[in-house]
Amino acid sequence: MGSIELVCPAGSPAMLRAAIEAGADSVYCGLRDDTNARNFPGLNFSPQELSDSVAWAHRHGARVLLAVNTFAQAGGSDRWRRSLDAAAASGADAVIVADLGVLAYAREAWPHLRLHLSVQAAAGSPEAIAFYAQAYGVKRVVLPRVLSVEEIAALMREIEVETEAFVFGGLCVMAEGRCALSSYAAGRSPNLCGVCSPPEAVSYSEEEDALVSRLAGFAMDRYAPGDPAGYPTLCKGRFEARGVLSYLFEDPVSLNAMSLLGGLKRAGVTAVKIEGRQRGKAYVARVAAAFRAAIDAIDRGESPDAYEHLLTDLAEGGRETTGAYRKRWR
Amino acid sequence: MSGWRRRSKSDGRGRGERLAVTVLMTLRHPPERMLTAALRALGRRRPEVFERLGVANDVDLVVAPSDFPVAFRLRPGHGAGRVEVERHDAARPSAARITGPLATLIGLFDGACDADAAFFARRIRITGDTQAVVALHNTLEAAELTTADLLPLPDPLRRWTGALLSAGLARLRAREG
Amino acid sequence: MTDPTRIEIALGPLLFHWPADRIRDFYARMADCAAVDRVYLGEVVCGKRAPLVDHALAEAAERLTEAGKTVVWSGLALPATLRDRKAIKVLSAETDALIEINDVSALKDRVGPFVAGPLLNIYNEGAAQELIARGCVRLCANVELSLAAVGAIAAACPGLEIELFAFGRLPLALSGRCYHARSHGLHKDACRFVCDQDPDGMDLRTLDGRAFLAVNGVQTLSHGVQLADLPPDDLRTAGVTALRLSPHHMDMAQVAEAFRGFLDGRMDAAGLHEAVAQAKPPAPFIGGYLRGQAGVEPVPS
Numbered sequence: 036m037g038s039i040e041l042v043c044p045a046g047s048p049a050m051l052r053a054a055i056e057a058g059a060d061s062v063y064c065g066l067r068d069d070t071n072a073r074n075f076p077g078l079n080f081s082p083q084e085l086s087d088s089v090a091w092a093h094r095h096g097a098r099v100l101l102a103v104n105t106f107a108q109a110g111g112s113d114r115w116r117r118s119l120d121a122a123a124a125s126g127a128d129a130v131i132v133a134d135l136g137v138l139a140y141a142r143e144a145w146p147h148l149r150l151h152l153s154v155q156a157a158a159g160s161p162e163a164i165a166f167y168a169q170a171y172g173v174k175r176v177v178l179p180r181v182l183s184v185e186e187i188a189a190l191m192r193e194i195e196v197e198t199e200a201f202v203f204g205g206l207c208v209m210a211e212g213r214c215a216l217s218s219y220a221a222g223r224s225p226n227l228c229g230v231c232s233p234p235e236a237v238s239y240s241e242e243e244d245a246l247v248s249r250l251a252g253f254a255m256d257r258y259a260p261g262d263p264a265g266y267p268t269l270c271k272g273r274f275e276a277r278g279v280l281s282y283l284f285e286d287p288v289s290l291n292a293m294s295l296l297g298g299l300k301r302a303g304v305t306a307v308k309i310e311g312r313q314r315g316k317a318y319v320a321r322v323a324a325a326f327r328a329a330i331d332a333i334d335r336g337e338s339p340d341a342y343e344h345l346l347t348d349l350a351e352g353g354r355e356t357t358g359a360y361r362k363r364w365r
Numbered sequence: 366m367s368g369w370r371r372r373s374k375s376d377g378r379g380r381g382e383r384l385a386v387t388v389l390m391t392l393r394h395p396p397e398r399m400l401t402a403a404l405r406a407l408g409r410r411r412p413e414v415f416e417r418l419g420v421a422n423d424v425d426l427v428v429a430p431s432d433f434p435v436a437f438r439l440r441p442g443h444g445a446g447r448v449e450v451e452r453h454d455a456a457r458p459s460a461a462r463i464t465g466p467l468a469t470l471i472g473l474f475d476g477a478c479d480a481d482a483a484f485f486a487r488r489i490r491i492t493g494d495t496q497a498v499v500a501l502h503n504t505l506e507a508a509e510l511t512t513a514d515l516l517p518l519p520d521p522l523r524r525w526t527g528a529l530l531s532a533g534l535a536r537l538r539a540r541e542g
Numbered sequence: 543m544t545d546p547t548r549i550e551i552a553l554g555p556l557l558f559h560w561p562a563d564r565i566r567d568f569y570a571r572m573a574d575c576a577a578v579d580r581v582y583l584g585e586v587v588c589g590k591r592a593p594l595v596d597h598a599l600a601e602a603a604e605r606l607t608e609a610g611k612t613v614v615w616s617g618l619a620l621p622a623t624l625r626d627r628k629a630i631k632v633l634s635a636e637t638d639a640l641i642e643i644n645d646v647s648a649l650k651d652r653v654g655p656f657v658a659g660p661l662l663n664i665y666n667e668g669a670a671q672e673l674i675a676r677g678c679v680r681l682c683a684n685v686e687l688s689l690a691a692v693g694a695i696a697a698a699c700p701g702l703e704i705e706l707f708a709f710g711r712l713p714l715a716l717s718g719r720c721y722h723a724r725s726h727g728l729h730k731d732a733c734r735f736v737c738d739q740d741p742d743g744m745d746l747r748t749l750d751g752r753a754f755l756a757v758n759g760v761q762t763l764s765h766g767v768q769l770a771d772l773p774p775d776d777l778r779t780a781g782v783t784a785l786r787l788s789p790h791h792m793d794m795a796q797v798a799e800a801f802r803g804f805l806d807g808r809m810d811a812a813g814l815h816e817a818v819a820q821a822k823p824p825a826p827f828i829g830g831y832l833r834g835q836a837g838v839e840p841v842p843s
Contacts, residue, residue: 046503046506046507047503047506047507048507049506049507049508049509050506050507067417075499075503076419076420076421076496076497076499076500076503077417077418077419077421077499077500077501077502077503077504077506077507078503078507081413081416084413233496234495234496234498234499235494235495235496237495238495239491239492246487258487261487263485263486263487264484264485264487265485266485313503314481315476315479315480315481315506316476316506316509317476317479318479318481
């Protein structure tokens with residue numbers, strides 16, 4: 036492992052192996068239910084697959100983090116406790132949690148299980164992070180994607196836990212774990228059900244020579260013939276405000292902060308995280324290899340720039356951003 | 366819809382293609398039996414694949430190659446389902462319909478083609494129940510199947526045939542650009 | 543003697559950016575409104591607005607307290623700057639009055655009772671119990687929760703007062719980016735406070751012209767106006783002890799009186815609809831979340 040831990044997504048055991056073979060230091064995954072925030076049909080691990088994958092990862096010198104990062108349902112918290120139990124039984128290296136009740140159960144039932152705080156806990160200030168560290172013994176916090184590198188550096192000076200920052204993949208422009216846009220339109224949100232803009236609410240229709248994507252019947256975007264289409268994630272839609280149609284919340288681009296790796300390292304970030312459990316083996320192999328090379332380059336004192344454009348065509352809509360990391364975004 | 370339909374409206378070529386449809390539909394039972402046997406063999410060999418499919422087990426998914434005379438109707442059925450051959454304009458309901466060039470569609474099956482990229486670049490089109498299609502997509506992604514799994518052959522023969530098929534398809538896709 | 547089954551009416555913190563004069567007049571009117579029992583004051587959405595309204599809110603607090611209302615100070619939901627974090631620290635240190643916490647950062651220093659606001663992600667009894675152990679006396683349910691979920695939390699947390707977001711555009715999301723500024727071609731740092739142009743939020747339509755959401759600075763709200771017209775007995779069974787009305791630029795006293803009449807059984811759901819509609823809310827009524835549906839679903843007519 037280099038100076039920064041490379042954390043990659045795994046939507047299946049095959050993807051986990053691809054990530055580790057391509058150079059990931061750690062992988063994160065979820066069980067096949069709504070206890071994790073990528074609860075898509077056909078994705079994720081059974082408890083047996085988790086155990087087998089943890090064993091495989093450990094034999095290959097890598098770590099596995101289990102995401103139990105949605106909020107438990109009132110009257111139905113048992114599933115979340117069972118997921119923590121499965122993590123402990125499988126030998127997973129850490130669990131990634133957001134819900135206060137789930138954190139309390141982890142602290143009480145599995146005090147030696149390493150706790151990471153999910154980005155869904157929206158802990159973006161030193162005070163919030165300190166609260167979770169003091170109350171639950173959280174060892175690492177995944178930073179919200181709305182902080183700039185300078186803000187991260189300032190934050191690091193005030194906290195004692197490790198940090199993990201997203202550097203590649205789909206960008207969430209709203210405070211994670213506190214966004215109800217998806218459940219407003221379609222009845223299911225990442226908070227409670229582990230999906231945003233759920234597939235069952237998605238439809239595409241051909242209207243006057245253009246393709247219109249819809250979520251729960253609400254038009255999200257329109258594509259001319261030949262233009263690449265996109266998934267109708269709500270905050271990536273085109274809306275009319277004050278008579279003007281625009282991508283008001285965010286252009287449908289992806290995050291690529293490879294050029295900022297040096298800055299993140301200097302800020303003291305422990306780990307960088309790749310988003311995309313639903314993106315597949317080929318995606319994770321390419322991204323892991325590129326970031327592995329970039330991190331190794333930085334550790335040799337070189338620039339990571341040579342590797343950045345390796346990944347441009349993976350971005351949704353073919354375009355990228357460094358997101359909030361550069362303060363211009365606001 | 367498909368380039369298939371458009372071409373059949375023009376002269377001379379249309380008649381030949383209508384004949385191809387007729388022939389393939391008349392002779393559809395052997396390929397149907399072969400593909401159904403392959404599906405069931407996969408069900409016995411890899412039950413976890415069908416477990417992963419979840420809700421997509423009990424619906425019909427139609428794969429309609431735009432450059433091939435007929436379409437394929439797939440019912441996973443927890444590993445005990447079936448594959449049928451049907452006309453492109455068969456008006457039978459289905460949960461979802463996937464269209465695109467045949468080589469691309471087979472590439473989706475064995476992971477040679479990135480489904481997201483193909484969808485967003487609009488080389489393939491999907492209509493219908495997105496949830497069933499997502500389940501199928503994620504399952505294929507996780508299952509690491511090969512074109513060989515489309516054939517109900519015993520192991521070593523299946524893999525060898527599959528390698529040949531994959532190479533052939535890759536050349537075909539490269540020509541399509 | 544207060545009836546323990548009486549559901550009280552609270553005015554939530556003003557989410558929108560109104561000029562100081564309008565704020566003063568509004569709270570003066572609400573001080574005289576017998577139907578309102580409790581009022582939440584404070585800037586919840588954007589720390590930049592706070593200096594502009596602090597004085598008017600302090601005056602309002604005095605006026606409301608004199609009129610016998612319970613005043614609760616609400617904190618910021620998404621602290622973005624050092625100044626925001628300091629404001630939250632000051633609020634947490636408040637011992638004389640009850641405070642409403644809308645961001646986890648306030649929990650670090652808080653010693654004393656507090657209200658857990660609807661912008662926290664408290665979705666179940668386990669999380670609620672964690673807050674109760676730290677001094678939470680009242681929870682305003684997150685808008686995503688169904689009445690059934692609220693009931694499950696109440697059943698596991700006896701003694702916890704529970705508020706329901708019963709009227710107003712629903713707060714759905716917060717961001718580090720200001721969409722009001724962006725729609726005016728401006729940046730959050732030099733926003734010119736354009737959010738004050740939309741006292742009920744700025745309408746956002748889909749590309750085929752359908753009303754969908756509303757923008758309020760860094761906050762995204764529903765276009766539709768929530769109306770919790772569920773039978774008062776169902777509310778009581780679910781452990782609801784108060785209804786929260788979110789202030790809009792309309793006759794909120796009329797809205798409060800209508801809800802009081804509805805809760806006391808003097809008016810049925812149809813009567814509530816009509817009385818509130820007469821006060822001219824900014825959009826049609828919705829009521830999906832409480833019924834376990836998508837939030838945008840309209841109230842059954």
